[in-house]
Structure formats: structure tokens, C-alpha cells
Amino acid sequence: NAGVTQTPKFQVLKTGQSMTLQCAQDMNHNSMYWYRQDPGMGLRLIYYSASEGTTDKGEVPNGYNVSRLNKREFSLRLESAAPSQTSVYFCASSFTGSVGNEQFFGPGTRLTVL
Amino acid sequence: LAKTTQPISMDSYEGQEVNITCSHNNIATNDYITWYQQFPSQGPRFIIQGYKTKVTNEVASLFIPADRKSSTLSLPRVSLSDTAVYYCLVGASFYGGSQGNLIFGKGTKLSVKP
Helix, strand or coil: CCCEEEECCEEEECCCCCEEEEEEECCCCCEEEEEEECCCCCEEEEEEECCCCCCEECCCCCCCEEEECCCCEEEEEECCCCHHHCEEEEEEEECCCCCCCCCEECCCEEEEEC | CCCCECCCEEEEECCCCEEEEEECCCCCCCEEEEEEEECCCCCCEEEEEECCEEEECCCCEEEECCCCCEEEEEECCCCHHHCEEEEEEEEEECCCCCHHHCEECCCEEEEEEC
């Protein structure tokens, strides 16, 4: 049981390049999330998906797109990377049941945009 | 949106009890209060979650007063390995229906000294 996995672990891009961050979970969770974390800041929600086939914007969605490919996978795409998108990106998942919303996080992707 | 306020940092010594308070004046009726722990270069990890009064598990206790405008995470007898950033999260709805308004505070950096 791997939990939440993310690929790649590290990535360096040039301004204007595109890339997709991959996330997968094997816990049969219905909700998945993408966060970014900048130095000295807390985590900020980019997009989330409450169930397969649905996605919604979080606090900082500009410059990103997401795809909920199936129940297991939720990808984050940067179409034209900018230096302001240099950050650590975390994917998370949860089972949205009747009591709260405990989230399980992946190990993160450290992205640098030059 | 229910934002949170926490102390930026706290120091403690091994064996002491540590209490970290989070202020959330605009908490909604259906919101839960959740605390996460994050070590450097890792994703956050769920510690404890509660709605009102007191919740205790094997690692921590969570105290929530009747007005729910604040909460206190209590770590008994901390060790060096408890050195981490602790986040207070408000917004996980009771029935898991409003994931979009999840907001992490900036966190409290706890340093445990020998």
C-alpha cells in the first residue's frame, strides 16, 4: 500500500515551458487535492476534485490546470511556467465521509522555474 | 472563509508538555478543526481532528472551548523528534461537502531542545 505517490520528485523548467505533475493514490479515496507551499508560507490549495469527473478551483488556481483522469489519478499541468510558480507541490487525497476530512499527503514535487 | 492565527514559533525542552493555540474567529457551524504535523521535505501528516470539547488519541489532545473560536493542541512529554511545523486547519465540513474552503494557517514551528 503505497499511499499517495507523486512524480517527479524534482524538476527544473525554463520560463514558458510546460509540464505535468502526476499524482496517484491507492486508498480508494474519492477526493484529491493539489497544494503549493512556498518558503515561510503555509500550504495553499490550487485545485481539488471531490469525485471522479469533477474539479474545482481553490485559493490560487491561476496558471494551472488539472485533470482527474480516474479515481486514482489527479494531474496538475503548468501550460507556460513562470518563475512565480517555483514552489513545492503536494498532492493529497481523502475519503470524504461523514466525519471530517483527514487528508493523506504525498512526498511532494520540488519545482524550480528559471 | 475561516482563517486561522497561530504563533509563528515555540521552543520547548524534552519531556515538557507543549500547548499550541489556534484562533479561528469565523469558524462555521459545520467546520471541523484539524491539526497536521510537517517535517522538513515531507508532506504534512494528520495528527488529530475535533468538533467540540476534547479529543485525545495516542499522540495528542485537542481542546476546543464551547464558542469554538479557538483550539489548543496539546503534545504531552515532547521529544526531539517532535520538532516540526504544526498547522491548524479549519474548514473540513461535517459531511465533507465543502472541500474548497480548506485553509492552512502559516503554522507554528516547534523546536524541542535537549
